[in-house]
Amino acid sequence: MPRKIRLSKSILLALAIPTIYALLIRVLFGVNSWDQLFSVMSVTFLFILPTIVGFLTIYLSPPADALKVGYALVVPWIPIFFFFILTILLQLEGWACWLMALPLFLGLASIGGLLGRSVKKHKANGKLQLSIAVLLPFLFAPLEQLINTIPATYEVYTYIDIEAPTATIWDNVVRVREIPEQEDTGTLNKLLGFPRPVKAELDFEGVGAYREAIFTKGLVFQETVTAYRHQEFMHFTIKADPQDIPSTTLDEHVLIGGAYFDVLNGNYRLENLGDNKHRLHLSSHFQLHTTFNFYAGWWAKWIMADIQNNILRVEKQRAEVYE
Incomplete structure (x- = not known):
């Protein structure tokens, strides 16, 4: 058989075997009855697995190719x-989960590739290292599951400047009329296919008021006002019941109110800058429960x-249009 054909088959095997290995790990780590041992939402799966895939790819490649740094x-x-x-x-x-994991997987796969190249270059005890690499997820994952995850709370602060009367701005804050799709300027969430905001309803203005922030795909944030000063600030708790969210709305790994991610509260504050100019502040707190909060956060x-x-942006546009 010509050498070129043998090499092409070797490269195909070098690509196929790591792919099958990764798929097998994903299936095993996704078995619910084994969640005390293995989990997709783990350092083992998200950090160790792509490194092993890279290592296997280069270790199984023909030496002439494997020793090239670019390869x-x-x-x-x-x-x-x-x-x-x-x-x-x-x-x-x-799609959303993989889009978020892609930079991590590609970078770690390259590191694994360099490790595989090093083994090839120095002609080390490759079979032993190969065996260790293949078994590593099964050894490390149970140990990781013994680690209690410490919830991490994060704050996101945003603001926008608006040139409109105080009352007009506030009316567009406490209640948000239906947002047509062409008025929605969100970019990242559109790319990820997440639900987009539709409207927000409030039963009355004051402490104890009930507010609903309604999104597409059946996602509803149930909000309770905990502090309120008319045309100055509104603080509210946020709850999304995962039982009420259709299974097709969000992947289980990014489900709001699920095992890994939850939104806690939101805060509006309207600052008067003078000359009919205002700064509208919006902040929120959310919580993560993973062993890789540094990346998920x-x-x-x-x-x-x-x-x-x-x-x-929607509130600014509407307040300035209806000034």
């Missing part, structure tokens, strides 16, 4: 993309800021 950095991305596509087609994961803050800035 070791980039080729491990191919099984990562194959893995992502397969899990989406098999409905094991959603970055994404969650970006998503929450996108939601808040979108709402603030």
